Amino acid sequence: MEALRKLPTVLTAEELLDKIFGRSSKVSGRTERERIVNKLSTISNVSKEYFSRIINSHPNYDALPGFYREMVDLIVGIEKIKRSLSSLSWANSMIQKIVSKSIAEIRRGRDAVSVYRSACGRVSSVIEDIDDDLKFLNDAKNKLREIPNLREMPTVVVAGYPNVGKSSFVSLVSTAKPEIAEYPFTTKKIFIGYTKELQIIDTPGLLDRSLAKRNAVERKAILCLKHVADAILFIIDPTETCGYPLKSQLSLLEEIKRMFGKPVLEVYSKADLHNLRDRMAFSAKNGEGIKEIMEEITKIAKKIYSQTSTFIADSGQTSTQEQHS
Ligand SMILES: Nc1nc2c(ncn2[C@@H]2O[C@H](COP(=O)(O)OP(=O)(O)O)[C@@H](O)[C@H]2O)c(=O)[nH]1
Ligand SMILES: [Mg+2]
Structure with missing residues (x-):
């Protein structure tokens, strides 16, 4: 803006x-x-x-x-x-x-x-x-002045507990590191990366705790993300080396699904450390699964983007959806 x-x-x-x-x-x-x-x-x-x-x-x-x-x-x-x-x-x-x-x-x-x-x-x-x-x-x-200037393009918000590998993923898939801008977002930061087809938003400290534990400002900040997300990439660390039990990660996943009402692609990180493949899995260490996940999330985000008005055209009323011409 x-x-x-x-x-x-x-x-x-x-x-x-x-x-x-x-x-x-x-x-x-x-x-x-x-x-x-x-x-x-x-x-x-x-x-x-x-x-x-x-x-x-x-x-x-x-x-x-x-x-x-x-x-x-x-x-x-x-x-x-x-x-x-x-x-x-x-x-x-x-x-x-x-x-x-x-x-x-x-x-x-x-x-x-x-x-x-x-x-x-x-x-x-x-x-x-x-x-x-x-x-x-x-x-x-x-x-x-600090409000990020988002681009009008298919947008993915990355969510998941701390240390599951969100930032590693975003910096790996974003075309150029310097394009990962850092913006103050209330007291938190958001990081925005770009690929040719996607805008990817990493939200450290924002989407990694239960909604019940948040103050009003954080809740509102989360709802703002709702305006820009076409799809959500939820990253799960099944090895629990992030320091959080799988069970807690899955309950945050359910909460985020409810909260955003947007399509969520749930994937495993740290695939070099485990063999679980009931969800798509990637490793930031050896590159496994990255390409497939990017293809899938790009497909989902582009589809939603083409069907609905995005934040630029969004009047803020979620009930009105304009078709892109
Ligand atoms: N073994 C392994 N470690 C990873 C992988 N991805 C991230 N990590 C490690 O997990 C920690 C947290 O990663 P980070 O991307 O900062 O997580 P975030 O807090 O979700 O953004 C770091 O020490 C990373 O080196 C992975 O694919 N395999
Ligand atoms: Mg991070």
Whole structure:
């Protein structure tokens, strides 16, 4: 989502006042009165331009694709952004009013210098009033930049207990190592790898514990993944060298099936250490089974991708599914 990466820096109240009064101090006029009227117009124009630029840089959050909308809500809160943006809008209209009233007063013959002085005081206090909103929006801009820019293509989310071999698999099958980007995802990270046909998301620390043990933020983060996954690759380590019993791994598998409602390909890892073949099995050590699993998961993900709307077109309502044309 390019818009979220390009949000502008937002000045603090103090910096914004410096900008506004700095610009107005450079204004000239034939008479003192005219100069003051011009200064007031500059205050009005600079404020209007600045506030519109910030407000217009934000996308319509309600219309964002589901994944991005939920990520924004999770990371900074859509209602809070809206509230801060409307504070900016309020400040802008206050300043416009102060300026037009002041100009009218000067035209009616009131002393320009004292009208100007009181207008500046009121403009300052309006801007100081929204200092928290300005700071919040700047903070939001920094946080929203971290939302991964996912590609519109068949997408597989890799799940399974820690140390079962998820990352080994993802780095083996992804075309280029440098393309495995690391993004902060709430307090966790997600790693995104690419093959020619797939986007593969590794989710360390996120999909490896029972849902019951998670806090609200983690649960929401998990639901975000729902928007992007066409299929899930669930990796089971039957050797239990990962440190977790097979039984626990299988109950997480059942939970993930229920939770996502997406096709799940369940496979064994560490095939060099065991002979179980009632599921597809791979070894990151000797390469066994990798090609077959990639073929299968690619087939499943492409099929689902072609049948349903994905995150880009997703309005977030799972009930509406658009066909790709
Ligand atoms: N013998 C063997 N060890 C593996 C295999 N795949 C991963 N491992 C080891 O298992 C450990 C965890 O692997 P990792 O990919 O980091 O697991 P993750 O936590 O699920 O991402 C590492 O020490 C790997 O070397 C495999 O196919 N065979
Ligand atoms: Mg890992």
